[in-house]
Amino acid sequence: MLVGGVKALIQSFFRHFLKPLIPPLCPLCHIPVEQDYTLCATCWPVVEFISAPFCDQCGQPLECAMAPTIICGRCLTDPFPFKAARAVFRYTPASSPLILNFKHGDMTYLADFFAHWMLRDRGYFKDVDLIVPVPLHWTRLLKRGFNQAALLGKRLSLQSGIPHAPGILKRLKETPSQGGLSKKERARNVKKVFHVNPSMKSHFQGKTILLVDDVMASGATLRFCAENLLKAGAKAVKVQVVCRSKV
Ligand SMILES: [Zn+2]
Numbered sequence: 001m002l003v004g005g006v007k008a009l010i011q012s013f014f015r016h017f018l019k020p021l022i023p024p025l026c027p028l029c030h031i032p033v034e035q036d037y038t039l040c041a042t043c044w045p046v047v048e049f050i051s052a053p054f055c056d057q058c059g060q061p062l063e064c065a066m067a068p069t070i071i072c073g074r075c076l077t078d079p080f081p082f083k084a085a086r087a088v089f090r091y092t093p094a095s096s097p098l099i100l101n102f103k104h105g106d107m108t109y110l111a112d113f114f115a116h117w118m119l120r121d122r123g124y125f126k127d128v129d130l131i132v133p134v135p136l137h138w139t140r141l142l143k144r145g146f147n148q149a150a151l152l153g154k155r156l157s158l159q160s161g162i163p164h165a166p167g168i169l170k171r172l173k174e175t176p177s178q179g180g181l182s183k184k185e186r187a188r189n190v191k192k193v194f195h196v197n198p199s200m201k202s203h204f205q206g207k208t209i210l211l212v213d214d215v216m217a218s219g220a221t222l223r224f225c226a227e228n229l230l231k232a233g234a235k236a237v238k239v240q241v242v243c244r245s246k247v
């Protein structure tokens with residue numbers, strides 16, 4: 001029961017008490033590094049951090065840009081309901097251990113690293129009133145023991161001072177894994193899967209929400225979360241994820 005959650009609690013306990021005694025470690029190869037929130041010199045160039053130019057709406061890195069604010073062809077033909085999205089790094093075979101170890105409970109303390117990296121561009125968070133994580137269905141939550149998006153949201157809230165509201169969105173149905181599915185199939189999977197908690201509407205009506213998740217691929221999950229929040233009265237929705245995979 002809740003093996004991942006117990007593992008995460010033990011990790012957090014030991015890291016809290018042992019942190020003053022152990023040097024910071026590279027989160028990818030685990031060798032000591034000089035500063036917190038950094039990678040070693042070997043791993044740094046391996047992780048492809050995303051910097052401009054990227055699509056302002058979906059955060060997808062672009063080869064070149066003619067203007068400071070750009071929207072990619074995909075977003076021009078099929079716009080997302082959220083007004084902007086940002087990702088810290090690309091999801092590649094080299095960077096995937098970071099996210100997989102985080103998600104499967106072996107390195108949940110990476111939420112703190114990721115939140116730090118998300119906040120590189122403080123300007124992006126200026127108009128955000130509330131942080132809302134993408135929810136897990138209760139069966140998956142029971143199996144995993146924690147929601148990785150809520151861990152990220154909590155650390156982001158602690159580092160930024162923006163309130164975290166994990167109870168606003170609920171996942172009504174478990175959806176099959178989205179890996180290997182077409183865009184249409186993914187969209188069909190997540191449609192009507194999310195629901196806004198009616199008792200919490202007054203918390204976010206007229207406010208700008210930052211939706212947080214670990215990975216953005218097609219963006220179908222984030223699209224439907226944003227649509228639900230906007231329909232229920234949110235002023236605007238922005239998205240922040242740890243990594244962006246190519247679709
Ligand atoms: Zn390293």
Ligand SMILES: [Zn+2]
Nearest residue numbers: 055058072075
């Ligand atoms: Zn785009």
